[in-house]
Amino acid sequence: MPDRTPVRLGEYESAALEPGQLTPRDVDRLHALQARGCLTLVPDRVGWRLKADATVGVLVLDRIRLVVAPKFAIPGEQLMSWLAYALGTPVPAAARRWATGPDGYADLVAAALLEECERLLREGLRRDYVRRRSIEPVLRGRLDVVAQATRRYGQLDQLHVRTFDRESDIWDNRVLGSALKAALGLTSSPDLARALHGTAGAFPQATTPAAALRALDRTHYTRLNARYRPAHTWARLLLRGGGVTDLLSDHGTAADGLLLPMPALWEAVVRRLGTEAVSPYGGHAIPGGSGVGITVHGDLGNASTFRPDLLLSAPGHDLAHRTLFPVDAKYKRYDRHGVSAADVHQLLTYSSGYASSDAPAAVIVHPQPGGHAQRTLQVRGPEGLLGVIHVLGVDTRATPEQATAWMGSVLR
Template sequence: MPDRTEVRIGEYGSVLLAASQLTPRDVTRLRALQTHGRLSLEQTLTGWRLKAGATVGLLALDRIRLVVEPKFAIPGDRLMGWLAYALGAPTPIPVTSRHWATGPEGYADLVVGALLEQCERLLREGLRRDYVRHRSLEPVLRGRLDVAAQTTLRYGQLDKLHIRTFDRETNIWDNRVLGAALQVARTLTTNSDLARDLRAIADAFPKGTPPDAALRALDRTQYTRLNARYRAAHTWARLLLRGGGVTDILTDRDTAADGLLLAMPALWEATVRRLVTDAVGPHGGRAVVGGCTAGITVRGDLGITSAFRPDVLLSLPDRDRAVYAPLPVDAKYKRYDRHGIGAADVHQLLTYSAGYTSSGDRRAVIVHPCAGGHSYRVLQIDSPRGSLGNIHVLGIDTHALPQKATAWLGSTLPLTNG
């Protein structure tokens, strides 16, 4: 991999780049990311102004390595736990067997290391084998004779036989997608120890699968008892092959982003969705399947009818578990432990409370990340005609384990009416 100048900026930060630092190919790729709202690129008199959005990680361009750092740091071991929790990885990555630390590559090395850890485990257990169909021309009969090919291509000659065989081998899609992900991982890390381990293990997996083909295969994968142990490795492979994000494919017209970028708002929404669902389960609550599909609808404006809905709609029982009441929850990737709630978010949550809760119990919940301990406060919204409702603001300590955050949420969320 050619040497590249490293450029580091913070989330929502910006940097001025000289015209010589970006190639035409780089500009095309950055424009594709701009289309997806990941960053912005503006041409200046002397070069380019690059501004990051709420997307962090590593982007390897032709002449620079762009590292976008998050607004507030998460320890490496905690990050692996939160990522596994948000992505629904079946088993947490064992943090004791490898030193997880947020190094110069930030999140990229962590996810690369997670993939490596899972691939090493699969190799120790033995890679899965399955029957693969082959067609070949052989001097002896093995398998089945391909009569049609023999008669039309060999014209009665029997010195070579067209045969069809089924052989058990590791060159199957479960392993091929990991081989493709390992090749991508080798381009992302500059850590010599990690690069050495990747080279050593990559030879054990089938090669030659393009990343887009591997992604399509992952999307089609169905897990059974035969390949269930591959689920965790496939989770990290999918993240690397897509370039990052929970549902993020950073491609546009066959222009792929060479890097690992995590869309933090989407990741936080996935985290909160699982957190609150797990928190209310022991109390008899549940998340509404489909997430309140009706939504709140706006009609009569210029353009088409629009609808919006909270990130999660919980259905909670009263004290006797006789009546279930809805509670809208919205995930906000904002530092509301340091700043007051913005007017736009107050209006949004009041709309949710009016649309989904009863007139006698207007309430809604904001869940945001914070550091240094969980936080909780209640906003009381009043008007000249009386109370408009309450907004419960819950801060989740991202330095804690997800399981502890779940327990705290279960004891703090307004789980009953009143």
């Protein structure tokens, strides 16, 4: 791999690039990522100005290696803990090593995959029955009579056979071999690269990363392969190129990278936080936001539909009725400035559509490093109270378990 100039930024920071640091292919790839809201690339007087948005991680281009570190909401040393929480997978021991490496996030995800793959090797890789066709000097399995007659013309010096043996060359293992190979192109640590290379040799590989992703999408977990779930979670993250959603899946942009869209991560965190916070008090999340959501008809084009990030159902004062709380995740600095008018309008719509008419309420959850916070907005009109918006700031320097307990005490 050729040496690439490292360019390091924080979230929402920018850097100047010389004209020779970006190839035409790099410019095309960065513009494609810009169209998806990951970063901003504009020409300036001496070259280019590259600005990071709410996306962190590593992007390996032809001449530079771009590293965007989390800065605004989730501290670097906590990022892996919150990511593992959002993905519903155990926190890897590698999460404690964030401060030791300059390339943090990408190296840690690769180390998390490596950790799980090494565990699987110690326990023994899963094997399953695989059908094979081969040519053998002695009979194994069943003789392929048609192949023997048409290819060997009845000669018996070599036998065309069909076997059905237990092997480790199955999709559960192939996707991990492909992910380990993908991680090699992202890490900058020689020791980690050496360990990844050594472990990858013990796993079979899929023909292409796309084939591995399709196999992951088809995977169903049973007692036979349940122990593979954490390793597959990190493999999926590496093979897709980032995130807890498909935001950065390949749509024709060929660039090696591991990019994590922070708003998508925060939405996943809030969904799990809210669900776990109300469950001890008899509450639960309503899957899919209660059916069709809020729809708008009669405008030009198709009808539009929108729904909150999370809809919670909690016991009401009357045991026969339940209270609905629409919850929206906002990846914004609402610890430093007031809630925008657009978000107030959005939450009022949610409370009107889902909450009870006598107590319309909605919840905003935003990240707030350094301490939990709560405030209540009362929206009034000429005829009285229109709705109540609870603004909750979750301390991202705390553990997810502490945040869940605090959020539960507030929502109760």
